[in-house]
Amino acid sequence: MTAPAPHIPVLLDEVIAALAPESGAVIVDATFGAGGYTRRLLDAGASVHAFDRDPDAIAAGREWAEAKATPPRLVLHPRRFSEMVDAMTHAGVASIDGVVMDIGVSSMQLDQAGRGFAFSADGPLDMRMSQDGESAADFLNTAAESTIADVLFQYGEERQSRRVARAIVAARPLETTGQLAQIVRKALGYRPHNNKGPAPKDPATRSFQAIRIHVNAELDELNAGLAAAETLLRPGGKLAVVSFHSLEDRIVKQFLRDASGAISGGSRHLPQLAAQHAPTFADVSRAIRAGVAELDRNPRARSATLRAAVRTAAPAQIRRAA
Numbered sequence: 001m002t003a004p005a006p007h008i009p010v011l012l013d014e015v016i017a018a019l020a021p022e023s024g025a026v027i028v029d030a031t032f033g034a035g036g037y038t039r040r041l042l043d044a045g046a047s048v049h050a051f052d053r054d055p056d057a058i059a060a061g062r063e064w065a066e067a068k069a070t071p072p073r074l075v076l077h078p079r080r081f082s083e084m085v086d087a088m089t090h091a092g093v094a095s096i097d098g099v100v101m102d103i104g105v106s107s108m109q110l111d112q113a114g115r116g117f118a119f120s121a122d123g124p125l126d127m128r129m130s131q132d133g134e135s136a137a138d139f140l141n142t143a144a145e146s147t148i149a150d151v152l153f154q155y156g157e158e159r160q161s162r163r164v165a166r167a168i169v170a171a172r173p174l175e176t177t178g179q180l181a182q183i184v185r186k187a188l189g190y191r192p193h194n195n196k197g198p199a200p201k202d203p204a205t206r207s208f209q210a211i212r213i214h215v216n217a218e219l220d221e222l223n224a225g226l227a228a229a230e231t232l233l234r235p236g237g238k239l240a241v242v243s244f245h246s247l248e249d250r251i252v253k254q255f256l257r258d259a260s261g262a263i264s265g266g267s268r269h270l271p272q273l274a275a276q277h278a279p280t281f282a283d284v285s286r287a288i289r290a291g292v293a294e295l296d297r298n299p300r301a302r303s304a305t306l307r308a309a310v311r312t313a314a315p316a317q318i319r320r321a322a
Helices: 012-019 036-043 055-068 081-090 107-111 136-142 145-156 161-170 177-187 204-216 218-232 246-259 292-297 299-303
Strands: 026-029 047-051 074-077 096-102 233-243 305-311
Touching: 012 036, 012 096, 012 233, 012 305, 026 036, 026 081, 036 047, 036 096, 047 081, 055 074, 081 096, 081 218, 096 218, 136 204, 145 161, 145 204, 161 177, 177 204, 204 218, 218 233, 218 246, 233 246, 246 305, 292 299
Parallel strands: 026 047, 026 096, 047 074, 096 233
Antiparallel strands: 233 305
């Protein structure tokens, strides 16, 4: 009997329905995490190429795969999903039947205080998915105040970004998530004991989101990953993308709108297509969200949005950053 996954994958039934995996299909799980989607895809008889830049996720996946004797139908790639074209070329796979992406930080990363993604428990100010490169502390302790303010506004939609950035610079050096959370709360005049009724959203949430997105270049990764999926998917191949906040969903929605031929104005994050092109995706779904039953058992699903589409036979577009 298969051991239960350590975390509950969001919109699992809806994602599997969108991908419609068949025995022998080759599918990319672009964000392996705890392997929730991969397990179901393997159970359906598909082969899975799973990507994750987090070495902890890859190590746990290898341990699980070896215990279940799932290779060679499971291939783990310790890489960013933006690199999937190169990785699949090296694996000798020219085209695939499906791609699933679950965008953003994973529950495993949030639950480990030592990774520095959350302020629910104090930990080092890290936030690096790949566990290498510039950390959140490196960024906040060295960047110009104006740069920090721009990041908070652009990626966290923090209206008082300049005030928060000023407070961060004044408090340097920062070392822990607890320090950062307290600085942001104080800058925004947060007094939780004065609130009545349901607890409001912690005002530090927006800043933590923004810093994490910046440190991991998450929106650039998403854009590159969508273009890679377009390149790899065969005609009739399925794309399913789960996002958790408005910036991500806006990128996915605009990408699918443009790729399906319903072109509207671009955004500063979205790669632009050539003026004339044949649609590369069809049957674009509306936003799919969790039902009451899933929300009851998995509160994380409340902010999740799934968008899905089917690849056409048109050549992939050459995209450039806006």
